[in-house]
Structures are given as C-alpha cells and as structure tokens.
Amino acid sequence: MRRYGKNPDEDDVRVRPNRKGNRPRTNIRPKHEDAAEGLVLTVDRGRLTCLIDSRTVTAMKARELGRKSAVVGDRVAVVGDLSGAKDTLARIVRVEARTSTLRRTADDDDPFERVVVANADQLAIVTALADPEPRPRLIDRCLVAAYDAGLDPLLVLTKSDLASADALLESYGTLGVPYIVTNRDELAEGGAAERVREYLTDRMTAFVGHSGVGKTTLVNALVPERRRATGHVNAVTGRGRHTTTSALALPLPGGSGWVIDTPGVRSFGLAHIDPSRVIHAFPDLGPGTDGCPRACSHDEPDCALDAWVADGHADPARLYSLRRLLATRERREGD
Ligand SMILES: Nc1nc2c(ncn2[C@@H]2O[C@H](COP(=O)(O)OP(=O)(O)OP(=O)(O)O)[C@@H](O)[C@H]2O)c(=O)[nH]1
Ligand SMILES: [Zn+2]
Numbered sequence: 001m002r003r004y005g006k007n008p009d010e011d012d013v014r015v016r017p018n019r020k021g022n023r024p025r026t027n028i029r030p031k032h033e034d035a036a037e038g039l040v041l042t043v044d045r046g047r048l049t050c051l052i053d054s055r056t057v058t059a060m061k062a063r064e065l066g067r068k069s070a071v072v073g074d075r076v077a078v079v080g081d082l083s084g085a086k087d088t089l090a091r092i093v094r095v096e097a098r099t100s101t102l103r104r105t106a107d108d109d110d111p112f113e114r115v116v117v118a119n120a121d122q123l124a125i126v127t128a129l130a131d132p133e134p135r136p137r138l139i140d141r142c143l144v145a146a147y148d149a150g151l152d153p154l155l156v157l158t159k160s161d162l163a164s165a166d167a168l169l170e171s172y173g174t175l176g177v178p179y180i181v182t183n184r185d186e187l188a189e190g191g192a193a194e195r196v197r198e199y200l201t202d203r204m205t206a207f208v209g210h211s212g213v214g215k216t217t218l219v220n221a222l223v224p225e226r227r228r229a230t231g232h233v234n235a236v237t238g239r240g241r242h243t244t245t246s247a248l249a250l251p252l253p254g255g256s257g258w259v260i261d262t263p264g265v266r267s268f269g270l271a272h273i274d275p276s277r278v279i280h281a282f283p284d285l286g287p288g289t290d291g292c293p294r295a296c297s298h299d300e301p302d303c304a305l306d307a308w309v310a311d312g313h314a315d316p317a318r319l320y321s322l323r324r325l326l327a328t329r330e331r332r333e334g335d
Helices: 136-149 166-173 184-188 191-197 215-222 226-237 275-281 305-310 316-327
Strands: 036-044 047-052 055-061 075-079 090-095 101-107 110-118 122-128 152-158 179-181 204-209 248-251 258-261
Touching (some): 047 075, 047 090, 055 075, 166 179, 204 215, 215 258
Antiparallel strands (some): 036 248, 047 055
C-alpha cells in the first residue's frame, strides 16, 4: 500500500530532477539492480546494522532516499562495500514495501509518529504482575497499537512468584488475547522461554514493555546470543544499553523466527490511531458498524453498535472491551 502522508517515514521515494544537470555521482544510480537484500537489525544515530546473507554490514541511508527512513525489521536494498569489514560503510538505496508498521507517538500531544518496527507480525506485551505494578491502560494502549498495525498481540505476564495473574487475566478474557504467565523459577530452569518460544516460531515478534518488567531477562533466555549482540552495539556507540533508542532484531536459535527487543516504554502514544483499523480486531462487531455515521469513532452517541448489540447480535462484553480500548486513545495523567 502506498501512502503519501506528512510523515517522512511514510513518504515514498521521489527523486527530484537534478536541476543543475549534474551527472549522478555514481554510475550505479538509479536502478541498483545489483543491490543486495538486507534486513535492518538495529539503528543507531544514522548508522544501520543490516544482515546480508550471514554478515552484519553497517550502512547509512543513501541521499536519494530523501526523508524516508529505514527502521528495524525493514527489508532494504544495499550497495557499496558489503564485506562487513571494520570501518566499512555501505549504502541503503531502497526500503522495500512493508507488510506492517508498528507506530507510536512519543506523546499524544506530539502528533509526530515514530515507526517502531517494520514487518513484525506479532506484538508481545510484557507486563510484570508486581514490581513494577501492572498498568492496564498501558497494556490496552499497546493492544490498540497492535490492532491498528495488524499485529497479533500476545500477553506475557512475568513475576507471578510475586503476585497472582487472576485479576488481570479476568479483564482480558473477553478480548481473547493469548497469554503466558511466567515466574522466577520457571525462568531460571528454562521452561518459561520454552513456552514463550512456542508462540514465536516462524514469526517476527516485537517485544514491548515498561522498564523493569523482565523483558531483557526473557529475551536473553530466548536468544542466548543476545548478550554478545548488545555488547556489539555498545561497542559501536560507546554508550550503555539504556541510551539506545532503537529496537534490536535478534534471530531465534535455529532460524525459527525473530525477536525484536525494543527499549522500555513509559507510554505508548496513540495520536495516530485509526479506529476503523482497531475494529478489524473485533470481526464479531464489524457488521454492526454498517449503520454508523461516516468516520464514526465507535465511541460516540450516534454509533450504531449500541443498538445492534442490544438486539442480541454480539456479546455486550465485547463492545465494552472495544470501547475500553478506544477510550485509551485519550490521554490521561500517567499515560
Ligand atoms: N521475582 C521475579 N523477578 C524477575 C522475573 N523476571 C525478571 N525479574 C527481575 O526483574 C528485574 C528487571 O528485569 P529486566 O529483565 O532487566 O527488566 P527489563 O524489562 O528489561 O527492564 P529494563 O532493562 O529497565 O528495560 C531483574 O532484577 C530481574 O531479575 C520474575 O519472573 N520474577
Ligand atoms: Zn460506530
């Protein structure tokens, strides 16, 4: 799907005609038929680490990409020095069409969308049952972002050795979101990672969660090589992990899928959400929207869903859940 939005991440590449009539700087332009296909593993201040075949190659955006940016998970076309040798820098000349785009706004008052991850098909929402306390509104907001982007959500509830999961699971039962509950002992003996891994096979799963929920511990258990990988990123940036603002894609052992670790989030801004995409996650309610006014938010007095559900076409609890999720689009203290 092509979109020409105001967001630079969404802009398609439009190479401006060269007014001065200068010759292009290299004779490879403009087609790059010989470009190699790469997968963006991480981004750090304009430097992108790409996986090409089995090499990691550092690259930067070619100027012809304009304002379009590549993010973690993007499939890109890369030219130049692809050896991956130290101090070499290749160029990304094309970002391939995305199958999905997970976005967040840094803050709802800041309408600028940031693409978090491209091409993921699942969003694992990691929440601790205690220490830190679960934040249902943050979970709901992550769910809305997942539904908006067309990703399947997965709830991972950690630290059940500290508190029960019952209350939280009750409020998510109606949504039918798959969940996994883990605890310290199970994490230590490997069972937790094993159960989580069952959901990750052959998928690209982005992990999000508030700082301190145990996301890193879990990702390390899933991807034993991770420590080395983060060590590498730190060596490049010379900075600690917490200052890394990019996500990091890590291959599951055996090539059976990808885990994308993202930096801990405090909030998940939803200024960009389109309610009509969220309702796709509620196929049972979809037909009830036929009588809605144009551009209905499905959370307003004229919404046709109320009467339709009252007529017995769907479970009222589902409509309640949809409304609860849609309501999280409005920012509140603590989001
Ligand atoms: N009791 C208990 N502690 C856990 C569990 N999982 C992780 N922890 C602890 O929780 C703390 C935070 O874990 P991290 O993995 O660093 O959390 P994080 O979500 O990556 O947080 P940031 O690194 O700040 O982004 C660590 O001290 C872990 O040992 C669990 O199941 N039970
Ligand atoms: Zn409606």
